[in-house]
Amino acid sequence: MVSLQVEHLSYTYRESSKPALSEITFKVRAGEVLGVIGLNGSGKTTLTYCLCGIIPHYLKGTMQGTVLVNGKNTRETPLSGLSGEIGIVLQDPNLQLLMPTVEDDLAFALENHCRPRREIRETIDRVLELTGLAELRRENPVRLSGGEKQLVALATVLALNPGIIIFDEALAMLDEKASERIVAVMQKLKDEGKTLVLIDHTLKGLQLCHKIFLMEEGRIIRRGPRESILADQAYLRRHKMMI
Ligand SMILES: Nc1ncnc2c1ncn2[C@@H]1O[C@H](COP(=O)(O)OP(=O)(O)O)[C@@H](O)[C@H]1O
Ligand SMILES: [Mg+2]
Secondary structure (H helix, E strand, O other): EEEEEEEEEEEEOOOOOOOOEEEEEOOOOOOOOOEEEEEOOOHHHHHHHHHHOOOHHHHOEEEEEEEEOOOOEOOOOHHHHHOOOOEEOOOOHHHHHOOOOOHHHHHHHHHHHHHHHHHHHHHHHHHHHHHHOOOHHHOOHHOOOHHHHHHHHHHHHHHOOOOEEEOOOOOOOOOHHHHHHHHHHHHHHHOOOOOEEEOOOHHHOOOOOOOOOEEEEEEEEEEEEEHHHHHHHHHHHHOOOOO
16 A cells, blocks of 8 residues: 655745755655655755645645645645644644643644544543653643653644654754654554654664655655665765765
8 A cells, every 4th residue: 555655746935936846756655664864955844744735735835746645635635634644743842732731732633633532532541651651641741851742742643543654853852862762652653554754864763764765955866775775875975964
């Protein structure tokens, strides 16, 4: 089964004359872990916006080509129809945490999806267990450490049980120990057969990947199995990637 199918995708922001993405084509199968690397401004975040439907539903630049998420065309599917299929964890968890307690944050997304009360309780218990946050369920997310906040943000995404999860530099603001906790959850998700897209420059995150794309100026300039991409250090250095 194919989780993500992207064909001839190009995107130009409304305020810009230069495309942020040009002619991107790839497939990710169910259960695969894709790593995406590239310098700042190479188009990684724009690509994730296209995968989860923020483009074209919120950002109204010019999009060409197609993105299919579990077979659903993002152009024709409202965000509410995509959020059960694909979730995104961002660099700054503060943007994803809105409620006075951890469990309220988790309940919020589920209530928006009109899930029954009993299912909401069971789901909250499941994701708190998975992310190791059970003891913090009544805490205010504002008072948690950066790593704990990122785990809560991840838990809110997992609450909707999407088959595909994108991590857009989700480790970038975290110290070593906090990163390890997130990577441990990524590993569990991989073992469960989730499809993951990891935008990451650290070896720790990339070790989980089956294949890696290198982006430059809105294009995928190199792609292949993790081992072969990481083995060619000379090529990566020429493109200013230090991994
Ligand atoms: N809201 C925006 N409006 C106009 N241009 C943008 C906007 N967001 C990003 N860009 C441009 O799109 C290109 C790709 O950016 P981005 O996808 O954020 O790259 P990355 O995540 O790899 O750092 C860059 O040239 C950036 O300046
Ligand atoms: Mg980015």
